[in-house]
Amino acid sequence: MAVLCRRNMAYLYLVLSFLLCSGFGFAELEKFEQSINGDGSLSFLVIGDWGRRGEFNQSEVALQMGSVGEKLGINFVVSTGDNFYDDGLSGEDDPAFEESFSKIYTAQSLQKQWYSGNFPLHYPYLITKLAEIFFIDTTPFVKMYFTNEEGHTYDWRGVKSRKPYTANLLKDLEVALRESSAKWKIVIGHHAIRSIGHHGDTEELINRVLPLLKTYNVDFYMNGHDHCLEHFSDKESPIQFLTSGAGSKAWRGDVKEKNRDGLQFFYDGQGFMSVELNRSEAKIVFYDVFGEVLHKWSTKKELHSSI
Template identity: 25%
Template sequence: MCDDELIPPSADLTEEQWLRADPALFDGPVGERVRAMRAPRRRAVLGGAVAGAAALTVLSGAGRTPAAAAARSGRFPLPTAPNRNGEYAVLLTGDAGTGEEAQHAVAAAAREVCRAEGVGLAVGLGDNIYENGPESADDSEFRTKFEEPNTGLDMPWLMVLGNHDCSGLIPGSGGDPSRGDREVAYAKGSRRWHMPSRYYDVALPAAGEGGPLVEFFAIDTNPVSSYVAQLDPHYRWNGPYMREQRAWLDGALKASRARWKVVLGHHPYLNNGKHGSAGSYDGFTIGDYTSGVHLKELYEEVVCGRADLILSGHDHTLQMLEPTSRTGGTRQIVCGAAGKAGDGRAHYGHPASWQNFADHGFMVLKASDRAMTVDAYTVDVPTRTARLAHSVRTSSPLGAAASTAAPGASSASAGRR
């Protein structure tokens, strides 16, 4: 949920039970958003009209190429070789989709960095469409909260689902994972948005012979991190969907021959920001939901010690946490400040090489056959300029990582512990 939203009074309630348990919620911001969601929306009606018109065009036999197919033919291609520096450079953003000035400023600053660094791929770490996710695959918010802000960042974006993308009755609850299918459907007609399914992998080839240089594994963390209990048995924490996803991720990581393996998931394993870490999100440590206890199990039993990085958003902060014995050498990075910023202070004390809880920003991952580096940039929103704040470098897969501060930058930030 967003920083200004309420936390459930107890774990494992459905959305209806949550609201009935405390009717006063209806008088505050949550109630206002619930009523807004229940009201008919002009943009949803318009989206349905566009979809209907497109269907009529195809059925009429006019012989025109459907718009989605035309867009597919012009889709920005995935990189097929390292850039001029012998590396893949990847823009990392998270929690971006507000459509407000901060998102536009971060994107503008990122455009300059991407040109200088030869970036050919981008990642969106969830909460792509605030506050409630899209109402349809043709929702105008895809344009105002993704396409327009990212004009000039002309590359494929590996997208993952966040809790706001899967809102149910309550915005940001993660209570209706099926809503994520609208973002999968949108990907079929977008040049940038890459989401072939709700979870997937993308492997980028090395320059010479052999296996991939880097492989990304995008996962859907919502059914095991929602703020409310799932009503649909398919999406329950131990339902068919999560069993299938876990088996896929386990098999994909085991089979991967990539030098570098990177897991993309909206909810972090470890986190020093307000939301906390998997297993105790927002102070809850009981129940199958809210706390993310089953996502903690997934990360620890399937990901840690196999992937070099876990990249997450959810917390509106920038954090480069240190690999430890607990993580099996896997480094957790939180990059969720592309549209909203944090509260300015650390809430937990996991070892970190650098962290920032106040500024907007983004990161750039660079992977070569020699090393993998992640650069963190903070953004001054009024001037739309980026500042390289910190870098971490790993010279061997799951090996010792060296951390270096950028010239003139401090390795500490507001609230660091």
């Protein structure tokens, strides 16, 4: 089904049976249980900032995603947002949906569920007890996006005030994280918490979202927005910050020199990321437009109970 949200979040094909947002308001959201492999493992790809009708190497990245997806036997794909440039889709019949999505990600391995970050409300996908993924709308936390100061128009119909809206987002996220018993906890938003790319760190997220991630032992925060690939480690907690926003147009040479604390990897070209999880280990791999491995990282957890 096609899912309508606001600018650049407009449509994403999801094989789901529930409506995520409708008309001038938002529909009730619910958990969705995603199956895992028989051996208790799970793998998926992460891609962001991609919808450009195949241009800026989008098609080439998609080709390599298909190859890696087949090799890993992925369960689904996560998009970190900005799905259709420049201003989303005009409606259900906009040809850009076919031109930027259906005709681009054609590999058989990619014909799985696609989940998108930065929807108007956060909602978790419950993946048994192995992993739980929480999507949070990061756009309203940044004042210039809520007030349309950057030259783009965002659809905030149904949201009367930014302050209570973001407060409710945080409240819902806190409840979901507190109740989660998953082995791995992953939060996905569009904007970076840590980045040396064009936009840099998002101070509003550092001040308001990051404390929750630390309190409830989130393992990974994944995002797009900056058109690059990045990996930061946090010095005060186990959380890893992973940027995968290089699905099409990259910003070569647009790098900030300040605040590199915890930087493990940065690449200013096109590419994507894979995630492999099992009961005891997580593996993160970044790939370039040719499918070459750029960066690997892994971590292990002790097994306290069976999943």
